[in-house]
Amino acid sequence: MEWQDVAVPSPLPPVSRRRVLLGAAAMALLGTAATACGKPTPRPEVDALVAQLERAHSDNQLAAAAAIAAPPQIAATLTTVAAERAAHAQALSDELTRMVDSTAWTTPASAVSSSLPTTTTTSGPPPKPPSQMDVVAALKQSADGAAQSAAQESGYRAGLLGSISAACAAAYVVGLGGEQDS
Amino acid sequence: MTSPTNSPTPTPSRPSDAADAALFDAVASEHAVIYGYGLVSAHSTPDANDLVSTAMAEHRARREQAIARLAARNVAPPLPDPGYQMPIVVDSPADAAKLAVRMEEDSAVAWRAVLERATTTEDRAFAVTALTESAVTAAKWRAAVGTQPTTVAFPGGSE
Numbered sequence: 007m008e009w010q011d012v013a014v015p016s017p018l019p020p021v022s023r024r025r026v027l028l029g030a031a032a033m034a035l036l037g038t039a040a041t042a043c044g045k046p047t048p049r050p051e052v053d054a055l056v057a058q059l060e061r062a063h064s065d066n067q068l069a070a071a072a073a074i075a076a077p078p079q080i081a082a083t084l085t086t087v088a089a090e091r092a093a094h095a096q097a098l099s100d101e102l103t104r105m106v107d108s109t110a111w112t113t114p115a116s117a118v119s120s121s122l123p124t125t126t127t128t129s130g131p132p133p134k135p136p137s138q139m140d141v142v143a144a145l146k147q148s149a150d151g152a153a154q155s156a157a158q159e160s161g162y163r164a165g166l167l168g169s170i171s172a173a174c175a176a177a178y179v180v181g182l183g184g185e186q187d188s
Numbered sequence: 189m190t191s192p193t194n195s196p197t198p199t200p201s202r203p204s205d206a207a208d209a210a211l212f213d214a215v216a217s218e219h220a221v222i223y224g225y226g227l228v229s230a231h232s233t234p235d236a237n238d239l240v241s242t243a244m245a246e247h248r249a250r251r252e253q254a255i256a257r258l259a260a261r262n263v264a265p266p267l268p269d270p271g272y273q274m275p276i277v278v279d280s281p282a283d284a285a286k287l288a289v290r291m292e293e294d295s296a297v298a299w300r301a302v303l304e305r306a307t308t309t310e311d312r313a314f315a316v317t318a319l320t321e322s323a324v325t326a327a328k329w330r331a332a333v334g335t336q337p338t339t340v341a342f343p344g345g346s347e
Contacts, residue, residue: 172316173340
């Protein structure tokens with residue numbers, strides 16, 4: 007089969023306004039969690055979800071960037087990976103929002119985030135686009151991290167993190183042909 | 189998914205504790221999946237042999253481990269039913285692969301339920317592994333069927 011060396015357009019902008027908003031919501035949540043009671047209140051469940059949210063964003067961008075340079079068939083899979091990681095980011099951010107709403111504090115995350123600048127800075131394109139194997143390595147790390155968090159959390163959060171871990175594993179093992187350990 | 193055709197004797201009753209009940213349900217689901225894989229095996233072409241045998245071994249091992257977990261809590265596990273009604277008619281290798289996808293998806297749902305109701309880190313880790321294995325195997329079967337994409341964003345979930 008002959009691959010055409012054509013750039014595949016990424017379905018997602020490199021850094022969207024949404025990313026900034028999500029990041030702001032997460033930061034607001036962290037900040038408020040620490041100050042609401044007048045003393046630092048450790049909220050490991052928030053930290054865990056924020057960490058997974060950050061990984062979902064970075065995998066999304068990595069896969070989208072790798073898709074641009076990949077041959078069409080692989081590009082389609084990488085685009086799927088990017089979309090799945092974007093869906094994970096959305097679900098994690100929804101859950102973080104629920105956690106914010108359920109805590110007794112007055113500033114909604116939306117108010118905080120809207121006060122932040124919405125301009126985004128994108129660093130220039132990397133000198134070399136990420137490879138399929140870079141994405142495999144990132145997904146492997148994400149799958150492991152989400153699995154560990156799932157075991158530490160409970161209820162819906164555990165379930166969500168477990169599904170995210172399973173999705174990352176299926177994506178790198180079957181979608182991208184990586185080696186599955188364990 | 190697969191439902192029992194008849195149950196002449198009541199199997200041990202479903203425990204009232206939520207965590208135990210989810211694990212009990214997952215074992216019942218594994219019984220059905222293992223039965224279903226017999227049908228999948230009968231209708232698959234030789235090139236699916238490895239996938240069939242690996243999947244079946246995984247489900248068998250998982251069922252035994254789950255039963256052991258129930259036993260450790262003095263919960264009687266569900267017994268396999270004498271027969272199961274399959275959700276689709278299986279009459280070809282393509283049907284067999286579709287049934288396998290369906291069973292792995294149902295299995296993922298059952299293990300996510302265990303994960304959400306579990307009360308110990310160990311049980312959750314066990315459930316995550318089971319959920320992941322089902323997600324990976326489902327993706328392999330989708331690839332075998334030719335379904336694209338082969339993966340889903342939330343295996344076992346409804347997000």
